[in-house]
Structures are given as structure tokens and as C-alpha cells.
Amino acid sequence: MLPITVVTGFLGSGKTTLINKFLTDVGEGTVVFVNEFGDVDIDGEIISGGGKQLATFSLPNGCVCCEVRDDLVDTICDAVAEPTLQFRHGIIETSGVASPSEIIRNFQTDNRLAELSPNLTVVCVCYAKKIEEQLQLYPEAANQIAMADHIVINRDLPAELSKRDKLEQLARRVNPNARVWFDGDVSDLTKIFKVSDTTQILKTSQQFSAHHHHNYSTFVIQSSGSVDPDLFRDTLSFWIMRYPERLLRVKGIICFSGFPEPQLINLVHDVFTSEPWSKPFAETGMKLVFIGINLPEDEIRRDIDGIVVG
Numbered sequence: 309m310l311p312i313t314v315v316t317g318f319l320g321s322g323k324t325t326l327i328n329k330f331l332t333d334v335g336e337g338t339v340v341f342v343n344e345f346g347d348v349d350i351d352g353e354i355i356s357g358g359g360k361q362l363a364t365f366s367l368p369n370g371c372v373c374c375e376v377r378d379d380l381v382d383t384i385c386d387a388v389a390e391p392t393l394q395f396r397h398g399i400i401e402t403s404g405v406a407s408p409s410e411i412i413r414n415f416q417t418d419n420r421l422a423e424l425s426p427n428l429t430v431v432c433v434c435y436a437k438k439i440e441e442q443l444q445l446y447p448e449a450a451n452q453i454a455m456a457d458h459i460v461i462n463r464d465l466p467a468e469l470s471k472r473d474k475l476e477q478l479a480r481r482v483n484p485n486a487r488v489w490f491d492g493d494v495s496d497l498t499k500i501f502k503v504s505d506t507t508q509i510l511k512t513s514q515q516f517s518a519h520h521h522h523n524y525s526t527f528v529i530q531s532s533g534s535v536d537p538d539l540f541r542d543t544l545s546f547w548i549m550r551y552p553e554r555l556l557r558v559k560g561i562i563c564f565s566g567f568p569e570p571q572l573i574n575l576v577h578d579v580f581t582s583e584p585w586s587k588p589f590a591e592t593g594m595k596l597v598f599i600g601i602n603l604p605e606d607e608i609r610r611d612i613d614g615i616v617v618g
Contacts, residue, residue, distance in 0.1 A: 309425045310388070312398045313501045314411055317433035318442050318449040319404030319557040319599055320576030322462040322491075326433055327401055330497040331362060337396030339387050341380065343367045343403045344597075363393050377414055385420050399501070404557065404599070405448050405524050408432075408455040431500055432456035432486075436464040436475055438577060443478065445553060453482040458500045462491045524556075527605045532593040533616040537564040541580070543611050548578050554603060560596035561585050565617065 317323050324342075331338065342364060365383050380400070388395050402408060408430050415421045415428060432452045435442075439461070442449040453459060459479045465471050476488050489500060540562070547555055558575035570585040573596075594616070598608060 309427050310395070310398065311502075312400065312415070312426050312428050314400045314402065314408055314428060314430045315433065316402045316406060316408045316430065316452045316455070317404065317462075318435070318438075318446060318452060320438075320559075320574065320579075321404070321433040321435045323401050323404075323433050326431075326460060326462070326491070326497075327399060330399075330501050333497070334397075336362075337394045339363045339365070339393055339395050339398050341365045341367060341383060341387075341398065341400045343380070343401060343406065363387065363395075377410070380411075381414065381418055381420060384424075388424060407448065407451050409451060412455065429458070429502065430456045431458045431460060433460045433462050434475075434479065435576060436461050436471075437579065439475060439478055441577075443482070450482050453479055453486075456483055456486045459483065459486045459488045460491055460494070460500060461488065464490045464492060523601055524599065525601070525603060525605070526597060526599045527603075527609075529596045529598065529609055529612050530594060531613070531616045534563040534565045535594060535615055536617070537567070539615040540564070543615055544575065544580065546611070547608060548575075551600065551603065552578065554601045555598070556601065557599040558596060560594070562594045562596065 315323050315327055327340065331340070340362060344366065365387065367379050367383065384398065387393055387398070400411065402411065412428060412430070415426050432455070434449075434453065439449075443453075461472075461475050461479065464475060472490060479486070479488050494500065544558065555575075556577065558573070560573060561570050562573055563570050571582045572585040573580070573582045575581075596612070598605075
């Protein structure tokens with residue numbers, strides 16, 4: 309029996325951060341499969357394993373529930389067949405718009421995966437500040453929560469119990485059977501990443517199988533120059549205000565003028581964070597991934613290119 313943990317959650321929920329926390333304490337034998345919606349693997353670069361040498365496979369250019377579904381099957385089977393990996397536990401990080409129900413169905417119906425006797429656990433990560441809005445606007449967010457054995461509400465406000473109660477009620481409205489966690493209270497992530505003792509996901513996958521929309525788009529902006537941090541924030545703020553419900557995610561690595569090292573930046577709707585990037589960065593300059601709904605790519609490229617300096 310091969311334990312597989314599917315980590316899902318809408319764009320910017322914090323899936324990679326949660327996986328990194330778990331990998332810090334995990335031993336050898338864990339293999340991570342990272343799915344990017346676009347063609348640049350930012351999340352694969354961020355997976356650190358707490359400094360351990362862990363096997364990580366990247367699956368860019370689409371969702372593992374549809375466009376790269378066969379690639380996922382092939383990659384898992386190849387990893388199992390590789391004797392040097394000692395494959396004892398697999399983690400699949402889905403893209404932020406993937407449908408976990410389709411992934412579960414794949415494990416049930418694909419003969420090669422069925423032969424591995426997979427035992428699945430689905431973990432859904434939700435961004436506390438955005439969960440209510442995302443449930444209202446994006447069916448994918450509800451699908452991800454509905455399929456979970458464990459729901460991790462990320463970056464919550466621990467001092468305000470009433471808000472926690474409301475967040476838990478929102479999640480339980482979609483999935484009353486899952487266990488709900490608040491990330492700040494979790495001291496042992498093995499309780500979340502361990503294989504479920506129930507068959508809830510197998511039953512639910514037959515009832516809640518709505519596929520995600522295909523009007524999401526992604527593009528990458530790369531440059532060898534640096535960017536003035538104030539101009540960058542002003543430019544990003546303009547696009548956030550212009551398309552508050554369509555610009556869903558910006559992530560990547562950028563060199564700001566006057567900063568001693570590159571910065572890892574994350575934008576989730578209107579929430580922007582930046583932190584030093586200590587890992588080696590092959591390129592100097594900028595590599596940004598934009599994800600949204602019907603975004604004006606040419607105009608955004610023009611504005612970003614206009615603030616890059618040599």
C-alpha cells in the first residue's frame with residue numbers, strides 16, 4: 309500500500325509553505341510532485357525539504373486533473389520503479405485551480421496506479437482572509453474543500469475566536485465530514501499528512517465531480533534587469549484596482565534596485581508579501597508568473613517592462 313497525500317487549495321492559499329513545514333521533519337522516502345498551471349516552475353524551486361535531499365518532480369503546463377494527467381501517472385510510476393528513491397510516501401501539490409475529484413478518480417480507474425494499492429488523503433489549504441470571497445466567486449474553491457479529509461485554514465487570526473468560528477462554519481458548510489485545523493495550532497503535521505482511516509473521499513468523489521473552468525490563463529514575464537520597488541508596487545496596485553476579481557495570483561523572484569538579494573514575492577488578490585530569497589537564483593533580474601481570468605497580457609507586459617532598468 310502506497311500512501312499518497314494530495315495537497316490542494318485555491319491560488320495563493322499556502323500549499324507550498326505547508327508542505328515545506330511537513331518536509332522539515334520527515335525522513336527519507338517522501339517524493340513530492342509539484343504541479344504548476346503555467347510553464348514556469350516557481351513552486352518547485354521553493355520546495356526545500358528543510359535542507360534534506362528530497363526527490364521532487366515538476367509537472368508544469370497545465371493541471372494534473374486534466375492537461376497533464378497522463379504525465380502525473382507516468383511520473384509516479386517511474387518514481388516507484390526507481391530503486392534509489394525508496395518511495396514510501398508521495399505528496400502531490402496540485403495547481404491552484406485543479407479539481408482533486410478528478411485526481412482521485414484517476415487513482416481509482418487507471419490500472420497502473422491501482423496496482424500500487426494507493427491509499428489517499430486529501431488536504432485542502434484555505435487562506436483565511438479570502439475563503440468566503442473565493443467560495444462565492446470560484447466553484448473550484450468549493451470543489452477543493454468538498455474533497456478534503458483535512459482542511460487547513462491558513463494565516464488565521466488566533467486572537468479572534470468569533471472569526472475562527474465563522475471560518476470553520478464556512479468550511480463545514482461545504483464539507484461537514486472533514487477535520488478542520490488552524491495552521492497556528494498545528495504542532496504535528498503528520499496528523500494532517502497521514503493517510504486517512506476513512507473512505508470519505510472515495511464516496512465524495514462520485515458525488516462532487518464538477519470540473520474546473522478553462523478560462524483561467526497564465527503568463528510569465530522575465531527580464532534581466534532590476535526594478536524600482538516603489539514603481540513595482542504602484543504598477544501592481546493599478547492592476548489590482550482595475551481587475552480585483554480577475555488578477556488572482558502573482559508569484560516569482562525579482563531583483564529590486566537597492567536590495568542586496570533577490571526577493572520572493574507573492575500576491576493573492578490584493579494581499580502582497582515580499583521576503584528575501586536565499587537560495588541560488590540562476591538569473592539576475594525578474595521571473596514573475598501571473599494567473600488570472602481573461603487578463604490583458606500585452607498591457608501588463610508593457611507596464612512591467614516599462615519599469616525595468618538595466
